[in-house]
Amino acid sequence: MEKKEEKNFPKLLIIGNMRHGKDSMAEILQEQFGLKFKSSSEAAAEIFIYDKLKDKYGYKTPFECFEDRVNHRSEWYDLICDYNSVDKAKLAKGILEYADCYVGMRDSGEIKECIKQNLFDLIIWVDASGRLPLEDVTSFNITKSDADIIIENNGSFEEFKDRVIRLGNTLTRTH
Numbered sequence: 001m002e003k004k005e006e007k008n009f010p011k012l013l014i015i016g017n018m019r020h021g022k023d024s025m026a027e028i029l030q031e032q033f034g035l036k037f038k039s040s041s042e043a044a045a046e047i048f049i050y051d052k053l054k055d056k057y058g059y060k061t062p063f064e065c066f067e068d069r070v071n072h073r074s075e076w077y078d079l080i081c082d083y084n085s086v087d088k089a090k091l092a093k094g095i096l097e098y099a100d101c102y103v104g105m106r107d108s109g110e111i112k113e114c115i116k117q118n119l120f121d122l123i124i125w126v127d128a129s130g131r132l133p134l135e136d137v138t139s140f141n142i143t144k145s146d147a148d149i150i151i152e153n154n155g156s157f158e159e160f161k162d163r164v165i166r167l168g169n170t171l172t173r174t175h
Helices: 022-033 040-057 062-067 069-083 090-096 108-116 157-172
Strands: 012-015 037-039 101-103 122-127 149-152
Touching (some): 012 022, 012 108, 022 101, 022 157, 040 062, 090 108
Parallel strands (some): 122 149
């Protein structure tokens, strides 16, 4: 049996408003090219948020905590900012230890510190603002101008997937 060639990914950060397709983009890159990724919320739940919120909300597992995050966006944002208070790139560095891609950073101070520390090769904004609402600034203060490129997600899923696959082909092309 022939071994599947492993693609070498640059370090990616995928950002954008809530439910605009960031995780879908990472999942497509994972399925098509073998990208290893972790969402900020999933990593944060596993690393520290579950321990902080399990008694308050009666969570039984980190996954249950993660699944309920949409009901506590501001609280999660504040907890992640607190976790990153000494080093605003702390969570990002933890994720990049075992993943090619961080999905869903939410704070402008964090992204600026990650750029300063040169943690990412490419920052991608996923935009579905033509069909979905924008997020409240109390839990998300990053803007499109923080990204290197913007991937539109205002049409069909097939159109979005085609864009993501074209990007994946470009990112994994060997020279």
